[in-house]
Amino acid sequence: MKLPDIQSSPHLPLRDWQQRCLTQALQQLSPFQPHFLCQATPGAGKMLMAAVLAHQLLERGDVDFVLYLGPSKEVISRAEQTLAEVTGLMMNGKLGARGGCYTYQSLWSRLPVFQQLGAQYRVLLIWDESHHAGRLPGTQKGANVWGQALLILERCVTYTLALSGTPWRTDGKCLPLLRYLDAQVSVDDEEDDSALKQRLVPDFVYTLQEAVRDGVCRTPYIWLIDNSHIQLTMTHAKGKKPPKQKRFSSIPHLLRHPGIGYADLLRHEAPMARVLTQGVAKLAALRQAQTSAGGLVVASDIEHAEEIAEWLKGQGEDVCLVTSQTPNAHAKLQAFRESSQAWVVAVGMISEGVDIPRLRVCCYLSRIRTEQYFRQVLGRIIRRMGLHDDDCYLFVVNESLLCRYAERIADDFPDDNAVVRVIPLEVASPMPGYGNTSPVMPLDSVTLVEEAIPASVTEVAGIAFGTSTATTATSTVSSQWEHDVAYSQRFSKHLATLEL
Structure with a gap:
């Protein structure tokens, strides 16, 4: 025929x-x-x-x-x-x-x-x-x-x-x-x-390096949110032993503790709020020059996405929530693509292959820690629209694997001498302007030796961030201690922009 x-x-x-x-x-x-x-x-x-x-x-x-x-x-x-x-x-x-x-x-x-x-x-x-x-x-x-x-x-x-x-x-x-x-x-x-x-x-x-050079893709800046003063209070579940306290100089050191996991950390409001606060501030600055600029939050699961959407709405942000359980999710995503709405929150619907060029900020709160997924999410915010949108921003909790992936992205730019930088909050804020020209300090590499904790005894684990009066959320896990992690507001940090 x-x-x-x-x-x-x-x-x-x-x-x-x-x-x-x-x-x-x-x-x-x-x-x-x-x-x-x-x-x-x-x-x-x-x-x-x-x-x-x-x-x-x-x-x-x-x-x-x-x-x-x-x-x-x-x-x-x-x-x-x-x-x-x-x-x-x-x-x-x-x-x-x-x-x-x-x-x-x-x-x-x-x-x-x-x-x-x-x-x-x-x-x-x-x-x-x-x-x-x-x-x-x-x-x-x-x-x-x-x-x-x-x-x-x-x-x-x-x-x-x-x-x-x-x-x-x-x-x-x-x-x-x-x-x-x-x-x-x-x-x-x-x-x-x-x-x-x-x-x-x-x-x-x-390559990404070629795409940035040619003006096809934006220069990505990756901020790893961390804290240099973390206090872990371990209390016996039945109160038979006095509380023990331990200090950690960063989130990677904290996550070496056998009773605290990265996925659990993401679900606590304080670290979640720290990442989202930085994203909200950066997007607000970008929207002063580009009113259609948008932000993406990648959540761990549907319940987590709903919590994030509620938090953003509580801050007065205009939010579109799209998950596999959202009625007419694809129509909502198409409407977001063509609108000037500020934020979209998703789990996996915008992780790869989805083209929304006005997205310039992403808060990565996914529990997935593979380099492939990390780069795919970064790809959602790097496509350029015009002459005045040459940068984008990814905000991430400073976890060791994610930090390694960020460093590898920096390695894609050898001619630009891209490096991982530590920016203390009290020295400079990442919010105004573009890029990073602040003084830097080296990344901490202290090795922490953890105490052995029996895994056979049931405990109640609670993680609290912020001041000592913060409310502690509780959940049942397997170990011997109750964990109370207090983050100092004064020493909160933004680890590492990749100045590409």
């Missing part, structure tokens, strides 16, 4: 990196090399490049249909819109369409239909956020469910285009359909759970 000819359709002009990637993909894709991986930093505009590639392959008759796979309904909705706008064709998978956009979750149920389509026509498969699929290193075996479906579908399609800003998996698995080379793993890599014994070979790479 002969399909209708493709008519040229106008689209936004491509950036230099998009044009270079497009040219290389058109030259490289062939029956002998049918797979292409574009690794471009989150926020750089991969989807537009992919849509133009799809249009040109359709126009010159190399493919007949386009299939797009993405991680969420929000992401595939935007992809469908971009593909339709660029190609001038319906991409909704309905009768008369020249393509369709689907989630990875739906792939297995639709696989027979896609196989039949590939058997009769030439198909381009675009699989976005490709790190969602995995397989064992050195083989196409051991793939996860989505990886298995992709391996089956790959046999039926003509070309594949993989898109990702973070093309690795935290479980150490490789991505299917892509090329890897054996590489010597360094000592540092062996300590990293995400390190692979095989190294991915992308076909095209566009």
